[in-house]
Amino acid sequence: MAKISIIGTGFVADLYMRSLETYPHIKILKVFDQNPARLSMFTKFWNLTPASSIEELVSPANPEDRPDLILNLTNPGAHYAVSKQCLEAGRNVYSEKPLATKMEDAFDLYDIATKRGLIITSAPCSYLSEVAQTLWLAIRQQQIGTPLLVYAELDDDFITQAPYKKWLSESGAPWPYEDEFKVGCTLEHAGYYLTWLMMIFGSVKKVVAASAELVKNKIPNTEITTPDFSTATLFFESGMVARITCGIVAPHNHSLRVIGDKGILEINESWNNIAKVKIRKRFVVRRKLVNSLFARRFKIKGKTHPKVPRRGAAAMNFALGPAEVLSAIAAGHSTTHLAEFALHLNEVTLAIQNALDSTGVQLMQTRCPTLKPMPWAK
Numbered sequence: 001m002a003k004i005s006i007i008g009t010g011f012v013a014d015l016y017m018r019s020l021e022t023y024p025h026i027k028i029l030k031v032f033d034q035n036p037a038r039l040s041m042f043t044k045f046w047n048l049t050p051a052s053s054i055e056e057l058v059s060p061a062n063p064e065d066r067p068d069l070i071l072n073l074t075n076p077g078a079h080y081a082v083s084k085q086c087l088e089a090g091r092n093v094y095s096e097k098p099l100a101t102k103m104e105d106a107f108d109l110y111d112i113a114t115k116r117g118l119i120i121t122s123a124p125c126s127y128l129s130e131v132a133q134t135l136w137l138a139i140r141q142q143q144i145g146t147p148l149l150v151y152a153e154l155d156d157d158f159i160t161q162a163p164y165k166k167w168l169s170e171s172g173a174p175w176p177y178e179d180e181f182k183v184g185c186t187l188e189h190a191g192y193y194l195t196w197l198m199m200i201f202g203s204v205k206k207v208v209a210a211s212a213e214l215v216k217n218k219i220p221n222t223e224i225t226t227p228d229f230s231t232a233t234l235f236f237e238s239g240m241v242a243r244i245t246c247g248i249v250a251p252h253n254h255s256l257r258v259i260g261d262k263g264i265l266e267i268n269e270s271w272n273n274i275a276k277v278k279i280r281k282r283f284v285v286r287r288k289l290v291n292s293l294f295a296r297r298f299k300i301k302g303k304t305h306p307k308v309p310r311r312g313a314a315a316m317n318f319a320l321g322p323a324e325v326l327s328a329i330a331a332g333h334s335t336t337h338l339a340e341f342a343l344h345l346n347e348v349t350l351a352i353q354n355a356l357d358s359t360g361v362q363l364m365q366t367r368c369p370t371l372k373p374m375p376w377a378k
């Protein structure tokens with residue numbers, strides 16, 4: 001059995017619970033939330049043991065009760081302090097995204113973890129999913145020749161006009177709209193494609209981004225100036241170029257297109273672990289260049305990973321990341337690359353988010369490690 005504990009039992013914690021059900025070898029020791037009403041609701045619904053404080057959860061009197069990994073599912077503004085407290089108590093941490101809202105805090109977490117031989121890494125983990133791994137395999141097999149350009153869209157529709165006050169998680173947590181608007185869609189969502197692109201194309205060298213706040217006064221009498229739209233062009237060390245857009249104004253579009261010199265790879269939804277990967281070829285008919293009307297599906301043969309059905313906006317297994325970290329711990333493998341991956345993700349995401357304040361071109365200080373495909377995706 002692998003042992004975990006959870007801090008933060010809000011909206012996303014329910015999605016983790018359904019995902020963790022697909023990994024019966026992962027046992028949840030204790031859970032904690034600073035909101036006692038929410039903690040009680042969650043522990044009753046899922047039949048879990050509450051802790052009375054973070055200290056009790058990270059440093060239990062009995063060594064048998066020490067978790068192998070702590071999931072930090074608190075709000076982004078609390079990630080740094082909570083992860084730091086866990087690391088300082090000698091615990092490994094898997095944090096929801098972002099790793100930290102300031103880059104200096106992300107570096108601090110990385111330093112504490114590496115000095116102590118601990119793990120710090122962050123969500124999203126959908127790059128470990130069937131769809132992302134299938135895309136990578138198609139690229140490695142040169143199904144579209146040499147990839148040159150990516151268009152990645154993470155538009156979520158006009159969210160401020162959606163009935164978001166009615167959105168509840170399975171055990172009754174309200175969707176935290178105020179925090180979502182304050183944190184902003186870029187910090188919340190860019191990682192859903194950035195992780196895939198970093199895994200496939202490596203380090204981003206340069207970010208040229210712009211962001212804006214388009215819908216003012218999202219919540220009356222609440223000062224929010226976070227961008228609700230961003231667009232960035234990413235220049236990878238490998239020469240690849242990608243354009244990524246995040247927003248909560250334009251109609252829903254979570255598509256990805258990888259354009260190669262021999263065709264195009266297409267995906268229509270990043271939040272579906274089993275979305276189809278399609279290859280569209282281009283050819284010449286007489287004097288015309290034509291992109292085929294039919295796109296062929298590219299599939300991995302055999303079993304991939306445990307799936308969870310759609311809940312709300314996503315059909316994603318949120319436990320893929322924690323399960324990967326726990327298996328690395330059990331095998332005694334180094335996990336420094338996971339910390340480096342999270343650090344680079346954080347830097348690129350912040351560069352896009354903070355483009356409002358930037359002069360345009362931002363050069364990255366961190367680098368992305370080389371990752372290996374999942375064993376079932378070779």
Ligand SMILES: NC(=O)c1ccc[n+]([C@@H]2O[C@H](COP(=O)([O-])OP(=O)(O)OC[C@H]3O[C@@H](n4cnc5c(N)ncnc54)[C@H](O)[C@@H]3O)[C@@H](O)[C@H]2O)c1
Pocket residue numbers: 007008009010011012013032033034035038073074075076078082096097098173174175176179188
């Ligand atoms: N809402 C979603 O659909 C969704 C999806 C994927 C990822 N996420 C990510 O998950 C994280 C949590 O989001 P959420 O939607 O569950 O938010 P939420 O507000 O519903 O839940 C967060 C919980 O953390 C608790 N908390 C905050 N600070 C704490 C602290 N210092 N100690 C203990 N508990 C603390 C809060 O009381 C709250 O119950 C965010 O990083 C978000 O980006 C959310």
